[in-house]
Amino acid sequence: MKRILQSISMIMTLSLTAQSYDFGIVSDYSGTGDSYDFTFVATPDFDNANPNMADIQLTVAISTGNTIQTNSFTELFGTDWQVNTALTGTTLQGFGIGDGSRDIWVFSLPVPTSALTTPHSTGVGIPMLSFVVDNMPTSGEIAILENNDPIATGLAGIGFVVDNVINADLGDGNGTQDYYGQTDPTNNSFIFSSLSVGEILDNTLEVNLYPNPAKDMFGVRGDISRIHSIEIYTINGQLVKTVESEFDKISISELETSVYILKIYGDEIRSKTLKLVKH
Template sequence: MKIKVLFLVIILGNLGYAQYDFEQIDVWSGSNGGSAKYLTQYNGAMYFQAAEITPSFKKLYKTDGTLSGTVQVATNLNAGAGYSPESFTVFNGQLFFTAQVSGLGIELYKTDGTEAGTLLVKDIRAGSSNGLDQNTNNDKQLFVEFNGELYFRGSTNSSIELWKTDGTETGTVSVKNFEATQTGAPVYVTNNEREYLGVVFNNELYFVVNRSGDYELWKTDGSTTGTVIVRNGFSNISNLIVFNNQLFFSATDVGSGNEIWVSDGTSIGTQLKHDIFPNNLNPSLGLGSSPDDFIIFNNEMFFTARGYDDLNNNVIGRELYKTDGALSSLVKNINTTISGSNVERSGLSMPKFKIFNNQLYFIANNDVNGTYGLWVTNGTESGTVEVVSPNDTGVSFQFLNATEYNNALFYFNNQQLWVTNGTLSGTKILTDINGVNSDILQAQLGTLINFSNKLWFEGLSNSNGSELTSLVDNTLSNVKVEGFLEVKLYPNPSKSIINISGNSEIYNIKVFNCLGQKVGETSGRTIDVSSLPIGQYVVKFQTNGGALTKKIIKI
């Protein structure tokens, strides 16, 4: 295992002076790559899955952000072999996860961060069959915490049931068996492309049960007798979210198609809330508005849906809507292009909503600027605008896993790491598949996490393969620069000594080669390059007025 400092990425523009340093912790030494996944903070450390020896030997690791502080947590959980830890969840002062151990299948485990404290909670399904769900793509939230316990789907020999645990073997029990069906009871619901088990509302856990295609809304207080049906008769339920002291969700019934419903927890209080696409407008064009992607922003709930323009007799494609809990309205019709049969194309097929700097960011296609661009809204039609066009960046926006770090949004796009502050000049690619501007060739789609003042993800480099990678922002963006920073270097180029002059007090000087490796450091007023190979170097100055970068040449 080794750590490697990689190439510096320097950006000039509306981000100000921005410099990003990459580092990789080489968990599986060499170019094979440990493929660090599921990065999760717990008890002052970051836990993750990584491979060693062979790709199938996936084990639990933790790091404090340093090489020496990166260690395996449980080396012998599966007699030295891998056990594929997944679905990390912090609960009751411990880290819970699933693992696949020989002879047991996928079961529930917990750790306190030590070898001795990494234990099987309970073998829910006897033998080698799985007791819990596999979650390799990390697209499911397997666990939901409610009333001091963790709830999850557990599978016995005969059924899929609702289970709960307090973290002990005796306290890990089945809450209810839903008529011994293997087709999914309860089932995961989806919102903003993330699957989850349920939500807590009015001190009860609400979830969905599917029995032979009949989707039912259920609730539980944690007891078997207190686990009851709220309402049935739906062919689909999704987007469960608590808003305005009610439970909102999307559901499909025979009369209305797929629309927005609301519940107060009773059968009579579970009613159709917003019929955005009434069937009597044009039944031949299908039923319902198919609302999706619910998110709460500025005391309103925003979502995507299709609608109807009765003035022009057109179906409005999937666009941005909002509700205050009483009335719903179209925020803006972004794509008005007719694709045929009086149906407009959709502007928001995959919005990827993200709240940042008190605005709601998303991606949309207006059929004017190519494919998907970056948009922002403050909740009004005039305040819903495209801030970065795909024609400006040369690529369509995917805006995957957008994460805030140092007052900017970092996200994945076509296996590359990008950054934006919501402006064109502040939107840049940081990784480089050609290895010219960065030694990090790709950012593998997965977790982006802010830990120990760095942004962590799984990055691919030629030298290390796919490994645990960090990005540190050396911008010093919180430093107020007073006056103009001026630093002069002379002679430049030089064979030996380069002198420094300027109007700022210099605290520290670091010299980096073209690979991003630090090759020198001083706090004086000269730089000695006599021992360096001929070539170009980057000098980073830390001064009382901020940060500054200069180039020098050794001849």
């Protein structure tokens, strides 16, 4: 019994200390105001001063009818990124896979001719690649395709592997392994309707947010006497908070560190949509 308990303890310890990178996509990572400019970010759950990245692959799914600019790629880490595949929903259906509502795009950075290294810290994302959805859609979504998604498993069944992968040698004696963990829970998909930000209806509601970025509290400044409610959404379009009073001091201590979309509703037809960054 003692040996069994020791074995269980060792397994639990290994599972708790496993190292991995989570994959996310971030809208307007550079802060230019272009919500349809997406950046692929790999976020480690460990510190490493000299990891050797050997082979990376990211697969995204986008609602059919929307397109990614094939000349819009900006390489932020590595210089040989490739778009291996762009399979339409119709093509996938021809293989008996999916319902035709999603296209997939596969981006890969093959084994480089020289080592790619970047020191990193726990929880700090590493920007890899940026690209633009060029038709500025107001419906549908873009998301990282999970490795267990029926499209991914269906393609694997016919010999076409689109799994998310990040092979690396961490210098710990274990050689090169795949350290992909999961999709970032807060930045794995975006509903396009939430990205159509800026002033909506009209721009006569003259307000702004302060401080922005904020930590636990922020307020609305300006024409707040005309405001009757504020809705706070995640960048993925999920409503997380509604505020109907005290607009000059709004607590966000319960919200996770991320970027949020605020829809501020005023009297008559006045309304405004703003971005808030929570640290």
